[in-house]
Amino acid sequence: MRALDPRMVDILWTTIEPLLPAPDRTHPLGCHRPRASNRLCFRAFLIRLVTGSSWVDIEAILDHQVSDTTLRARRDEWIDAGVYQRLEAEVRAAYDRIIGFDLSDVALDGSLHKAPYGGEGTGPNPTDRAKLGWKWSVAVDAKGIPLGWVIDGANRNDSILLAPTLDAVDANGLLVEVTTLHLDRGYDSGVTRERLAAAGITDAVIQLRGSKAPGVKKQPLTLGLRWIVEAANSWWSNHGQLRRNTDRKTVHRHAALSLATVILMIGRLLDYRDRWSPA
Numbered sequence: 450m451r452a453l454d455p456r457m458v459d460i461l462w463t464t465i466e467p468l469l470p471a472p473d474r475t476h477p478l479g480c481h482r483p484r485a486s487n488r489l490c491f492r493a494f495l496i497r498l499v500t501g502s503s504w505v506d507i508e509a510i511l512d513h514q515v516s517d518t519t520l521r522a523r524r525d526e527w528i529d530a531g532v533y534q535r536l537e538a539e540v541r542a543a544y545d546r547i548i549g550f551d552l553s554d555v556a557l558d559g560s561l562h563k564a565p566y567g568g569e570g571t572g573p574n575p576t577d578r579a580k581l582g583w584k585w586s587v588a589v590d591a592k593g594i595p596l597g598w599v600i601d602g603a604n605r606n607d608s609i610l611l612a613p614t615l616d617a618v619d620a621n622g623l624l625v626e627v628t629t630l631h632l633d634r635g636y637d638s639g640v641t642r643e644r645l646a647a648a649g650i651t652d653a654v655i656q657l658r659g660s661k662a663p664g665v666k667k668q669p670l671t672l673g674l675r676w677i678v679e680a681a682n683s684w685w686s687n688h689g690q691l692r693r694n695t696d697r698k699t700v701h702r703h704a705a706l707s708l709a710t711v712i713l714m715i716g717r718l719l720d721y722r723d724r725w726s727p728a
Contacts, residue, residue, distance in 0.1 A: 452499050452688075452712045460715055461495075462488055464540065470530040485515040490523040498708055501689025528700050533707040541621065544594070544714040548721055551591035552623060556631040556678035557614055559586040559607040560686065568697030572602025583694060585706065586610035588618050588630075589681045591674075594717070595710045596623050600702055607635050615648045624648065631674045634658045685709055 451457055469487055493507050493515065502510065504517035527533065544550075564571040564583040574582030582603030588596045597617030599610055611632075618624045627650065632641070634656040645653050654673065686692050690705050 451716050452495050452709075456719070457712065457715065458492070458495065460719070461711070462491060464711075464715075465491065465532065465536050468530075468532050468535050468539075470526060470532070485519050485523070487523070489515055490520060493520050494524065494708070498688050498690045498705055501691075501693055501695070503695070524701070524704070528704050533704040537707040537711055540711045540714050544718060547718060550594060550596065550623060550626075552596075552626040553628045554591040554631060554674050554677075555588055555596065555618075555627045555629070556675045557586070557588040557611070558633060558675065558678045558682065559584050559610060560682040561603050562686065562691060563693045564603070564695075565693065566695045566697060570600055570602055570699040570702070572604035574603035577603075583702065584610075585685070586614045587678065587681065587685075588614055589678050591677060592717075593677050593681045593684070594714060595681060595685075595706075597621050598706060600699060600706070608638065608641055611636060611641060612644045612648065615644075615650070619648075628652060629654060631678075632656070633675055684713065 466487070472484055489511065493511060496502060496507050496510060497504070504520050507520065508515065508517045561574055561576055561582055561584050563574070563577065564581050567581045571581050571583050573579035583600060584603050584605055585598050585600045586607060587598035590596055597614060597620065599613040599617055601610060615624060618627070629652045630645065630650050632653060632655045637655050637658045641655070642653070645651075656673070656675070685706070688705070688709050690696075691702075691709065694702060694705075696702050696705070
């Protein structure tokens with residue numbers, strides 16, 4: 450997995466280190482134990498993202514240099530300080546400046562995944578015998594880069610998440626530049642078209658539902674340009690923490706998605722540099 454490639458880790462750490470909050474050293478007795486290094490904790494977060502391992506297992510993987518309790522606390526400390534949102538915003542701006550988002554064709558869809566421990570934003574998965582699960586709905590550009598997403602329980606209908614997903618894209622300042630939006634047949638409804646019009650989307654390619662009327666030939670299913678969001682969903686799903694999520698809070702899931710997206714964009718930037726740099 451590219452997230453654990455030494456070159457990727459070094460770049461990620463160089464980017465995130467300036468964003469980290471200063472440690473709290475206000476213990477009344479001044480007798481804190483030596484604080485586990487931020488870089489060690491960040492390595493643990495990458496291992497968890499890639500493998501989906503429990504915090505206890507990650508403590509063992511790191512030879513007990515840092516406790517599972519410290520890792521949870523450091524994760525929450527960084528989330529409260531807005532580290533992941535700022536990291537994503539910084540890398541997103543760099544990607545847009547160097548490579549640029551291709552908003553000529555944008556695809557949007559949802560993806561269902563396991564959440565065996567439940568918690569916020571989970572629900573019975575209709576495709577997994579009603580076991581607890583979660584869902585993300587994401588819009589990606591023509592090159593598969595996530596532009597914005599929302600998360601909810603696995604029982605939430607994709608079409609209900611359409612407007613919030615577009616709002617997330619708009620929050621990143623990208624919705625106004627979207628030319629054509631591609632959706633699968635689950636979005637084929639008058640309500641969807643009303644929501645698209647309200648969001649300012651005037652050109653949408655929606656896979657039509659097949660007719661079951663007698664004598665009417667059912668429309669063949671075609672993937673079209675929706676493959677780009679299917680590819681992005683597959684790439685996200687390769688991360689163990691996302692595929693089978695054991696977090697109990699939505700902020701933890703959002704942080705994991707942000708980190709995975711940052712890794713994707715930095716990977717594309719590295720490929721771009723390698724392609725155009727002289728040997």
